Amino acid sequence: MVGVLQKLSVAWRLGRQAVFRPVVQAGWQHVRNSSHFTYYPDTVPESHDETQRLNLFQAINNALDLALATDDSAVIFGEDVGFGGVFRCTIGLQDKFGKDRVFNTPLCEQGIAGFAIGSAVGGATTIAEMQFADYIFPAFDQIVNEAAKYRYRSGNLFNCGKLTIRAPCGAVGHGGLYHSQSPEAYFSHTPGLKVVVPRGPIKAKGLLLSCIRDDNPCIFLEPKVLYRSAVEMVPTSDYTYPLSSADILLEGEDITLLGWGTQVHVLREVAELAREQLNVSCEVIDLVTILPWDQQTVCNSVKKTGRLIVAHEAPVTSGFGAEIAAAVQSECFLHLEAPVERVCGFDTPFPHIFEPFYLPDKWRCLSAVKKMMNY
Amino acid sequence: MKMLTNILSSVLRPRGAAGQLWGQGSAALMWTDFWELSMRALAPFMTAVRGAGGNSTTEATFETRPYKLHRLEEPPLPSTTCTRDDALLYYRQMQIIRRLESASGNLYKEKAIRGFCHLYSGQEAICVGIRAALRSEDSVITAYRDHGWAYVMGCSVVGVMAELTGRSQGVARGKGGSMHMYAKNFFGGNGIVGAQVPVGAGVALANKYLGRKAICVSLYGDGAANQGQLFEAYNMAKLMNLPAVFICENNGYGMGTSVDRASASINYYTRGDYVPGIWIDGMDVLSVREALRYSIDYCTTGGPSGNGRGPLVLEVATYRYHGHSMSDPGTSYRTRDEIQEVRQTRDPYNALQGTYCWRRLGHCGGA
Numbered sequence: 001m002v003g004v005l006q007k008l009s010v011a012w013r014l015g016r017q018a019v020f021r022p023v024v025q026a027g028w029q030h031v032r033n034s035s036h037f038t039y040y041p042d043t044v045p046e047s048h049d050e051t052q053r054l055n056l057f058q059a060i061n062n063a064l065d066l067a068l069a070t071d072d073s074a075v076i077f078g079e080d081v082g083f084g085g086v087f088r089c090t091i092g093l094q095d096k097f098g099k100d101r102v103f104n105t106p107l108c109e110q111g112i113a114g115f116a117i118g119s120a121v122g123g124a125t126t127i128a129e130m131q132f133a134d135y136i137f138p139a140f141d142q143i144v145n146e147a148a149k150y151r152y153r154s155g156n157l158f159n160c161g162k163l164t165i166r167a168p169c170g171a172v173g174h175g176g177l178y179h180s181q182s183p184e185a186y187f188s189h190t191p192g193l194k195v196v197v198p199r200g201p202i203k204a205k206g207l208l209l210s211c212i213r214d215d216n217p218c219i220f221l222e223p224k225v226l227y228r229s230a231v232e233m234v235p236t237s238d239y240t241y242p243l244s245s246a247d248i249l250l251e252g253e254d255i256t257l258l259g260w261g262t263q264v265h266v267l268r269e270v271a272e273l274a275r276e277q278l279n280v281s282c283e284v285i286d287l288v289t290i291l292p293w294d295q296q297t298v299c300n301s302v303k304k305t306g307r308l309i310v311a312h313e314a315p316v317t318s319g320f321g322a323e324i325a326a327a328v329q330s331e332c333f334l335h336l337e338a339p340v341e342r343v344c345g346f347d348t349p350f351p352h353i354f355e356p357f358y359l360p361d362k363w364r365c366l367s368a369v370k371k372m373m374n375y
Numbered sequence: 376m377k378m379l380t381n382i383l384s385s386v387l388r389p390r391g392a393a394g395q396l397w398g399q400g401s402a403a404l405m406w407t408d409f410w411e412l413s414m415r416a417l418a419p420f421m422t423a424v425r426g427a428g429g430n431s432t433t434e435a436t437f438e439t440r441p442y443k444l445h446r447l448e449e450p451p452l453p454s455t456t457c458t459r460d461d462a463l464l465y466y467r468q469m470q471i472i473r474r475l476e477s478a479s480g481n482l483y484k485e486k487a488i489r490g491f492c493h494l495y496s497g498q499e500a501i502c503v504g505i506r507a508a509l510r511s512e513d514s515v516i517t518a519y520r521d522h523g524w525a526y527v528m529g530c531s532v533v534g535v536m537a538e539l540t541g542r543s544q545g546v547a548r549g550k551g552g553s554m555h556m557y558a559k560n561f562f563g564g565n566g567i568v569g570a571q572v573p574v575g576a577g578v579a580l581a582n583k584y585l586g587r588k589a590i591c592v593s594l595y596g597d598g599a600a601n602q603g604q605l606f607e608a609y610n611m612a613k614l615m616n617l618p619a620v621f622i623c624e625n626n627g628y629g630m631g632t633s634v635d636r637a638s639a640s641i642n643y644y645t646r647g648d649y650v651p652g653i654w655i656d657g658m659d660v661l662s663v664r665e666a667l668r669y670s671i672d673y674c675t676t677g678g679p680s681g682n683g684r685g686p687l688v689l690e691v692a693t694y695r696y697h698g699h700s701m702s703d704p705g706t707s708y709r710t711r712d713e714i715q716e717v718r719q720t721r722d723p724y725n726a727l728q729g730t731y732c733w734r735r736l737g738h739c740g741g742a
Contacts, residue, residue, distance in 0.1 A: 176552045
């Protein structure tokens with residue numbers, strides 16, 4: 001009898017522990033790794049002499065600084081940009097260039113976009129900041145219906161080519177539903193826009209200056225997880241990179257891995273894993289510009305390797321990978337050794353707690369490589 | 376009285392000086408500490424209610440703080456009564472929210488809470504006061520500063536905490552996190568600035584269409600007050616005479632920008648233009664409660680064909696002690712002195728403690 005009671009009491013204690021365990025342990029066992037990738041820094045282009053060590057937000061700050069210094073008409077505005085913005089991208093610019101060129105707006109994304117379009121149409125080089133790409137949707141109408149169509153509908157009498165909208169995008173480890181999304185595919189459906197996603201500080205500086213100086217409205221999506229974690233030796237000079245030009249980062253023979261932004265770094269690690277574990281030679285391409293995209297570089301690569309994996313963080317259905325897959329099967333059908341594979345976010349809202357399972361991490365990509373090689 | 380003082384001091388002793396117990400706290404509060412402290416701190420108040428008996432009043436009348444009106448003839452009542460039990464309930468709710476937020480802040484620093492986390496400290500009197508006036512059929516929708524709201528709308532502290540830490544026991548099964556908590560008639564924390572306001576107007580439409588005599592309270596901040604969709608919501612609500620109460624919680628700063636640098640008009644209670652409005656001191660829980668009672672009456676009675684008189688826009692003046700979110704220290708756009716002054720002179724539960732609980736309702740807290 002005593003034994004039974006003892007057992008019951010032990011069971012109760014264990015049961016109680018099980019009930020309270022998640023709560024009690026919340027403080028110290030619930031630490032997640034914040035990054036799902038290893039950063040692969042770019043090397044300095046040889047044509048540039050002087051460089052400085054900058055992370056992504058500093059490189060963007062540097063580009064904005066140059067844009068304001070070289071163009072008297074340039075203005076920057078957005079939520080809290082006056083004191084540097086939540087990611088410090090505009091830090092110091094208000095002090096340097098004055099409150100009439102770098103200023104805060106109220107919290108009104110649609111207003112910011114409309115205001116920026118008007119200012120660009122009116123002749124000022126306009127750089128507007130959306131605090132997060134997730135907040136861009138109230139401004140979606142202005143961007144899609146006003147910015148993108150201004151030139152066409154006015155018979156080229158007016159345009160808002162001087163417009164650049166910057167927005168931090170992508171997973172950050174713990175951003176949850178409204179601080180993690182990658183909305184590039186929504187804008188890729190809108191002729192008249194250019195959509196650019198940099199992979200690191202060196203590219204970001206050159207690409208942002210290209211966008212600011214490009215004669216079309218550009219959306220510049222900055223992977224926010226790289227702001228501090230991506231550090232490179234960035235040239236101090238004023239330089240630009242061509243838009244709509246994909247970069248082949250690693251040449252290979254067997255399979256092409258295509259991504260942009262943070263995902264490029266995931267794919268570079270996958271290429272190493274594939275070489276070591278599967279003896280597969282991967283070609284890694286950074287698409288750089290989502291719209292209009294560099295179809296030629298991608299198709300040339302696929303014709304060489306015969307296989308293509310597209311990976312992005314946004315959900316798979318109607319993600320930009322779908323467009324690439326369709327174009328590649330149309331252009332390279334007879335060269336393909338296996339159907340084009342998409343390794344992407346799942347078709348769910350961006351999860352808060354399940355982010356590690358949602359992201360197209362190196363293991364999911366590697367498994368896709370294996371599957372395609374064995375097709 | 377002496378007995379109560381003894382109890383109170385015995386409660387405070389283990390943590391050192393009295394101020395440390397409530398305040399920022401030097402040591403990081405852990406989960407278990409949180410419960411232990413809450414219970415220990417609340418114990419004397421409970422004792423007081425039971426033990427004080429005949430030597431104190433059970434109900435008293437208080438003046439509400441002056442209201443400002445926009446397109447309204449009659450203000451909410453200038454005085455209101457509060458029972459001892461109600462005063463203790465409000466005090467307890469505000470205390471729990473304040474401590475919940477302190478614990479959340481500490482857990483965030485320990486990385487047990489990830490993502491985005493916005494604390495309600497300083498604004499507690501609003502949700503407690505509004506909740507005190509609402510009837511069970513009325514609904515609420517708010518923005519991302521929602522931990523306190525989730526609690527007063529019926530979520531347990533454990534449910535809120537589990538949600539914050541992404542646990543399946545959380546009120547949204549751990550899927551929502553800090554910004555997304557839900558309960559019966561609480562349509563949630565919403566992550567996008569201003570997006571909840573037209574949604575709230577829609578809930579009010581459903582209330583009217585389905586013949587419930589219920590109102591929907593939509594809360595937003597002074598920053599969100601500049602979003603275009605608010606004005607769309609005001610217009611539709613007035614056009615259709617919906618039982619919607621739009622409440623601007625003006626805490627002085629939209630993220631890092633003070634109200635006067637973001638808004639052409641900082642009289643948020645007048646910004647519905649054709650929608651009548653009331654300005655309320657949001658640091659006084661009874662003034663908030665009285666204004667909401669008035670609003671419920673206004674939105675549900677006196678209108679055509681048995682309906683209410685349409686929407687209202689309220690502005691409750693308040694203050695947030697913490698930064699906008701956990702990544703904002705909250706000191707780069709305002710001074711520490713300013714925060715300290717509000718804590719000392721306007722703090723909502725100090726006000727309640729000074730006015731109602733201690734002085735008028737028979738020293739129910741001991742000191």
